[in-house]
Amino acid sequence: MPAKAQRLHERALQSHVEGRFEQSRLLCARAVRLLERESQAGTADLANVLNTYGSIHQDLGLYSEAESLFRRSVAMAEALPGASEIARLRVRSFCHLGDILRVQGRYREAEPLFERALAIAEGNLAPDDLHISSVLNAYAMLCRYTGRFEMAEQFYRRALRIITVALGPDHAEAASVHHNLGGLAYSRGDYAEGEQYARRAMEIRAKVLGDAHPEVAADVATLAAMVDAQDRHEEAEELYQRALHTFESQLGQENYAVAVNLNNLAALNYRRGNILLAEAFYWWSLHLKEKILGPDHPDTAMTMNNLAVLLRSQRKLEPAGELFRKALDVFEKTLDRDHPSAVMCRANYDEWREECESGQRNAL
Numbered sequence: 001m002p003a004k005a006q007r008l009h010e011r012a013l014q015s016h017v018e019g020r021f022e023q024s025r026l027l028c029a030r031a032v033r034l035l036e037r038e039s040q041a042g043t044a045d046l047a048n049v050l051n052t053y054g055s056i057h058q059d060l061g062l063y064s065e066a067e068s069l070f071r072r073s074v075a076m077a078e079a080l081p082g083a084s085e086i087a088r089l090r091v092r093s094f095c096h097l098g099d100i101l102r103v104q105g106r107y108r109e110a111e112p113l114f115e116r117a118l119a120i121a122e123g124n125l126a127p128d129d130l131h132i133s134s135v136l137n138a139y140a141m142l143c144r145y146t147g148r149f150e151m152a153e154q155f156y157r158r159a160l161r162i163i164t165v166a167l168g169p170d171h172a173e174a175a176s177v178h179h180n181l182g183g184l185a186y187s188r189g190d191y192a193e194g195e196q197y198a199r200r201a202m203e204i205r206a207k208v209l210g211d212a213h214p215e216v217a218a219d220v221a222t223l224a225a226m227v228d229a230q231d232r233h234e235e236a237e238e239l240y241q242r243a244l245h246t247f248e249s250q251l252g253q254e255n256y257a258v259a260v261n262l263n264n265l266a267a268l269n270y271r272r273g274n275i276l277l278a279e280a281f282y283w284w285s286l287h288l289k290e291k292i293l294g295p296d297h298p299d300t301a302m303t304m305n306n307l308a309v310l311l312r313s314q315r316k317l318e319p320a321g322e323l324f325r326k327a328l329d330v331f332e333k334t335l336d337r338d339h340p341s342a343v344m345c346r347a348n349y350d351e352w353r354e355e356c357e358s359g360q361r362n363a364l
Contacts, residue, residue, distance in 0.1 A: 001045040005034045009049050016052070019213045019250055021060050028053040044089055047076040051092050054100070059214075061255050061292050063104055070097040087124035091117050091131045095138050102142045105297035105334055114139040130173070133162035137177055144184050145298070147339045156181050175204035175219070182222050186229070187340075195226035214257065217246035221261055228268050240265050259288035263303050270310055279314075282307040298341060301330035305345045312352055321356070324349040 001009070008031035015024035032053055035046045054069035073093040080086050098113030118139060121132045140155035160177040167173055179201035185194030202219035209216055221243035228236035240261055247257040266281030286307060289300040308323035328349050331342040 002034065002038055005031045005038075005045070005049070008034065009052065012052060012056070016056055016059075017209075019209070019215075021056055021251070025053070025056045025060070028056055043076070044080055044086060047073040047080075047089055047093060050076075051096050054096055058100055058103065060251070063100060063292075067097070067100045067104070070100055073097075087120055088129075088131050091121045091125075091135060094120070095135050098142070099138045102138075102145065105293065105299065107142060107146050107334065110142055114142060128162055128165060130162065130166055133159040133166075133173070133177075136162075137180065140184075141180060144180075144187055147336065149184060149188055152184055153181075156184065170204050170207070172205055172208045172215075175201040175208070175215075178204070179219055179222060182226065186222070186225055191226050191229040195223065195230070198223035198226050212246055212250070214246060214250045217243040217250070218257065220246075221257070221264070225264055228264070228271075233268055233272055236268055237265070240268065254288060254291065256288075256292050259285045259292060259303075260299075262288070263306065266310075267306060275310070275314065279307070279310055282310060295326070296330050296333070298330060298334050301327040301334075301345070302341060304330075305341075305348060308352070309348060312348075312355070317352070317356055321349075321352055324352055 008027050012024045012027035012031060015021075015027060028049060031049050032046070035043070035049060050069045050073040054066040054073065057063075057066035057069060070093065074090075074097050077086065077090040077093040080089070094113050094117035098110040098117065101107075101110035101113065114135065117135045118132075121129065121135050125131055136155040136159035140152040140159065143149070143152035143155065156177055160174060160181075163171060163173045163177060178197045182194040182197030182201065185191070185197060198219055202216060202223060205213070205216045205219055220239050224236045224239035224243065227239060244258065244261045244265070247255060247261060251257060262281045262285035266278045266285060268278075269275075269281065270278035282303060286300065286303045289297065289303055293300050304323045304327035308320040308327065311317075311320035311323070324345065328342070328345045331339065331345050335342050
């Protein structure tokens, strides 16, 4: 790679790690333009920088732009001749593309990309290569979102073993897996176990990145969810507000992390009986998710379902029914019929219908 482009890329990587996303995006854009001008199109260097550029866009919530960049990188990596370094590039490119599709709720499109990345990694790299742990961690997230919890846990634990041996137990990469194991425990309803993972992730990352970093805030938000699920609501609210402040100040007010936090604050306030505040948080979260993810994303559907439950409890049956129908349609199109989210939403919709039918009978 030309020296100037390399310096720009290294500065972009450092800014990205430090959470200065806009600065890292500008630096990476300059590196890409420089490589393209110097006839580096189609090279491993450009593909590698495109992966970094795409990751920055993904963290900023610019998913369409990130997907386009990752697709360019995949195409370049596939066209290059073999060798272990090219294998690593292919693994990164396929894994990045799979992950951005997973983030967008396109789970069926993402899975073959993770399968391809893992096959390349296991077929060309040593068993303890960190690229294998990266694929396992990303693939495990897809498994969690598609309800395959045992497979997800196997992948996470295998990834953590590789990272611990290669980098040590207190590395930021280890924190990422602890964070994800916490999320998996939450999905299973193991909140006390999830709290331990979330605290460990937060402890590691705060030492490495500082308390004000968005990734530390993500750990704080995960910890808040675990604490909230164990009915420690005041502690949970303080943690949610702390995370929300960091997300809004570092990533902007229209970011996916903000939307998730608002959804969780809404749920907390609903349980505490603060109905008006809960409804306002749910509507704002839904607005953001529809804007960022689109109306047909499973995560958007989850907030639709949650808001509908609240509206039904307030006897606002017509808007509740509309939201239940929309959410269930999304779940049935994007997830397996027996996925926990689909099952839950279907049960909520059936209860809503029974309530409506009962009301009609009583009115006769």
